[in-house]
Amino acid sequence: MLADNSAANLVEVQDVHYSRNERAVFNGLSLDVPRGKVTAVMGPSGTGKTTLLNLITGQLLPDEGVVLFDGRVVCPCSRRRLYQTRRQMGVLFQHGALLTNLNVFENVAFPLREHTKLPEQLIRQIVLMKLHSVGLRAAWQHMPAQLSGGMVRRVALARALVMDPTLIIYDEPFVGLDPISKGVIVRLIRQTNDALGITSIVVTHDVAETEILADLSYLLSGGKVVAHGTPQDLHKDKSEIVQQFVRGLADGPVPFHYPGADYSAQLRAMAGA
Amino acid sequence: MNAALRDFWLSFSQFAATFGGFQMFSFRLLPYLPKAILRPRLISEQIYSLGALSLVLIMFGGLFVGMVLALQSYNTLAEFGSTESLGAFTSEALVRELGPVVAALLFAGRAGSAVASEVGLMRATDQISALELMAVDPIQRVVVPRFVAGVISVPLLAAIFSAMGVLGAYLVGVHVLGVDVGAFWSQINERVDMHADVGIGLFKSFIFGISASLMGVFEGYNAPPNAAGVSRAATRTVVITSVWILLLDFILTGLTLPKV
Numbered sequence: 276m277l278a279d280n281s282a283a284n285l286v287e288v289q290d291v292h293y294s295r296n297e298r299a300v301f302n303g304l305s306l307d308v309p310r311g312k313v314t315a316v317m318g319p320s321g322t323g324k325t326t327l328l329n330l331i332t333g334q335l336l337p338d339e340g341v342v343l344f345d346g347r348v349v350c351p352c353s354r355r356r357l358y359q360t361r362r363q364m365g366v367l368f369q370h371g372a373l374l375t376n377l378n379v380f381e382n383v384a385f386p387l388r389e390h391t392k393l394p395e396q397l398i399r400q401i402v403l404m405k406l407h408s409v410g411l412r413a414a415w416q417h418m419p420a421q422l423s424g425g426m427v428r429r430v431a432l433a434r435a436l437v438m439d440p441t442l443i444i445y446d447e448p449f450v451g452l453d454p455i456s457k458g459v460i461v462r463l464i465r466q467t468n469d470a471l472g473i474t475s476i477v478v479t480h481d482v483a484e485t486e487i488l489a490d491l492s493y494l495l496s497g498g499k500v501v502a503h504g505t506p507q508d509l510h511k512d513k514s515e516i517v518q519q520f521v522r523g524l525a526d527g528p529v530p531f532h533y534p535g536a537d538y539s540a541q542l543r544a545m546a547g548a
Numbered sequence: 549m550n551a552a553l554r555d556f557w558l559s560f561s562q563f564a565a566t567f568g569g570f571q572m573f574s575f576r577l578l579p580y581l582p583k584a585i586l587r588p589r590l591i592s593e594q595i596y597s598l599g600a601l602s603l604v605l606i607m608f609g610g611l612f613v614g615m616v617l618a619l620q621s622y623n624t625l626a627e628f629g630s631t632e633s634l635g636a637f638t639s640e641a642l643v644r645e646l647g648p649v650v651a652a653l654l655f656a657g658r659a660g661s662a663v664a665s666e667v668g669l670m671r672a673t674d675q676i677s678a679l680e681l682m683a684v685d686p687i688q689r690v691v692v693p694r695f696v697a698g699v700i701s702v703p704l705l706a707a708i709f710s711a712m713g714v715l716g717a718y719l720v721g722v723h724v725l726g727v728d729v730g731a732f733w734s735q736i737n738e739r740v741d742m743h744a745d746v747g748i749g750l751f752k753s754f755i756f757g758i759s760a761s762l763m764g765v766f767e768g769y770n771a772p773p774n775a776a777g778v779s780r781a782a783t784r785t786v787v788i789t790s791v792w793i794l795l796l797d798f799i800l801t802g803l804t805l806p807k808v
Contacts, residue, residue: 332681358683366681372674389684434682 285310285442285474286331291340293326300326302498303340308442313468313475315485315506318495319520319529324478327495328446331476332364333357345441362390365435369447371427373419373434379406380415383433390438405433409463425456432463436471443467445477449484457481461488482521486510494520496528573766580692590693591700598659598694599701603708609654610709613646614638614716622725632731636739638717639710643740643749647710649797652756654709655702656789660764663694664785667768668778676769691765698761699754706753748804755800756793763789 286308293301300323308314318324329335330342333350342349344360352360373382383402387393393401406412409429419427428448435443445464449457461484468475479485485492486506494502494509494517502509502517510521519527535541584591617638625631667690670676679686714736721727740746764785771781 334677334680354685358685361681361683364681366678368674368678370674372678374675374678375670375673386682386684389682389689 283307283309285345286476287343288327288330289341289343291330291337291342293323293330293335293337295326299498301337304495304499305340306493306500306503308474308476309491310474311468311472312490313464313477313488315477315479315489315492316495317480317482317485317492317520320480322495323498324480324495325446328366328444328476328478331444332361332366362438363441365438365440365443367428367431367435367443367445367448369450370424371419371431373427373431375419377419378415379411379417379419379422379430382419382430383437385434386438401437402433405437406430408436408467409433410459423456425452425459428452428456428460429463432460432467436467439471440473442474442476445475445479447479448477449479449481457484464488482506482523496520569770570762570766573769574762576687577692577695577762580688581696583688584692584696587693590689591696594693594697595701598655598663598697599705602655602658602701602705605654605658606651606705606709607712609650610642610647610712611716613650613709614642614713614718615720616716617641617646617713618717618720618725622721622727631725631727633735633739634721634725634727635714635717635732636735638721639714639736639740640745642710642713642717643745644752645749645797645801647713648706648749648753648756649793651706651709652702652753652760652793653790655698655705655757656760656763656786656793659698659701660760660785660789661782663698663761663764664768664771664781665778667691667694667765668771668773668781671769671771672773672775672778686769691769695761695765698764699757702757702760703750703753706749706756710749748800751804752797752800755796759792759796760789763792 284307288304288306291301291304292299293304304327306316316324316327326335330337331344331349333342333352336350345363347360349360350357373379374385377385380402383405384398387398387401403412403415406415409432411426411429411433414422414426414430419430422430432443448460448464452460464475464477465488467473477485477489489506492503492506492509493500496516502512502514504512509517512518512521516528518524519529525531536544618634621637622631622634625634625637667676670686670690676686676690679689718732722729722732767781767785767788768778771777
């Protein structure tokens with residue numbers, strides 16, 4: 276059973292419970308990430324999308340349940356095995372997380388220098404090839420501070436790709452980007468996924484970009500998956516939470532007002548105080 | 549009264565937790581130290597950034613401390629008719645005490661705070677997490693090279709501080725106050741002992757180097773990932789290191805003072 280699933284799915288999150296500061300973030304979350312596909316994980320802010328990323332990469336340990344990567348439990352395990360698993364993953368952070376004291380070339384070369392003993396000439400060829408694939412070969416000498424937000428993310432993508440991972444996780448890749456940069460990132464994610472035959476997880480709340488990009492979408496809310504399917508399936512879903520999220524409604528199952536005491540009761544209490 | 553007791557207890561618990569965390573962090577670094585030698589380039593880059601870039605401040609500080617020391621001590625020595633001892637007096641004070649202590653305080657202010665801010669900002673901007681996810685251990689790649697570089701740099705800076713201080717004392721003593729140049733240098737040669745003075749000075753600055761570097765990397769690595777957290781880490785590094793250095797200096801001086 277496990278072998279069949281892991282042949283089809285690269286990542287499997289099985290009945291995961293996770294709490295932070297006594298607040299339940301996930302109550303039995305289960306989802307599968309099929310191999311070779313772009314899977315979007317969406318949800319309103321604060322639903323634990325980044326926490327899910329941290330669980331998949333073994334930065335956090337679930338209270339209950341397991342996260343499988345390629346059929347093996349990600350965490351708990353020894354640091355050596357966790358690092359071996361992570362070498363098969365590339366993560367693109369929300370703001371790139373480039374090393375600010377290294378230039379573009381050295382940032383992309385960094386994982387190669389740390390994990391391999393390749394000759395300098397080969398490193399140069401690989402890095403320039405990866406930079407060329409994201410359209411920034413000519414910017415190889417720039418420092419991260421000289422790049423725009425979109426360029427930083429493209430360099431970070433080149434760095435995430437340089438070790439030829441089997442999985443790439445994108446954490447909010449479209450936040451704060453102009454429409455052109457968003458279009459570039461959407462194209463790069465799709466092209467990278469299809470050309471290299473890797474698996475992608477895009478953690479996002481951008482509905483429009485997800486519709487173009489994703490093969491499969493999961494919508495999280497209240498610590499569980501509330502809907503999943505193709506982006507078109509999500510549009511057709513009649514549940515209130517899905518409709519509120521997809522149509523961007525201000526009020527609904529996710530309330531406009533932060534939950535608290537009744538307004539008149541609060542006024543009376545404050546007047547009394 | 550209850551509130552005061554509760555506040556005291558909370559402060560004490562917080563202090564105990566931080567102190568325990570500091571010790572755990574220090575022990576965590578130990579196994580990485582032999583591996584650090586295998587990558588000398590990372591250490592030499594940090595020696596440049598922490599040590600070489602502190603040179604101007606250290607040299608300037610040493611020169612003026614030596615000049616002031618000569619001016620201040622000349623009058624007292626003149627009362628006893630022993631102005632020829634000016635060189636020996638200032639050199640001993642510099643090599644044994646002022647060099648190690650002031651150089652370490654200046655290092656904590658310039659380089660310790662810089663390490664805390666840099667490492668703290670690396671955490672705040674997800675660079676530490678990025679290293680973890682690239683299967684690169686941030687302790688080995690970021691923390692240990694900075695720590696080792698600090699431990700190597702502080703004794704060297706203290707030696708340069710003391711040498712500049714002696715030069716300052718020479719300029720003021722010989723060229724301004726008229727102390728005999730031969731007496732100045734021969735007294736230094738006679739009184740300053742390589743083992744008892746220079747050796748102890750270097751030993752002290754080695755201990756201060758460990759304190760300053762460890763505090764910088766600890767505060768930076770554990771800083772809350774926001775602007776206030778990074779700023780607090782830099783401040784705490786300077787304040788705690790300064791207090792530690794002064795306290796340690798008292799203890800080390802008591803332990804190493806020659807018997808008369």
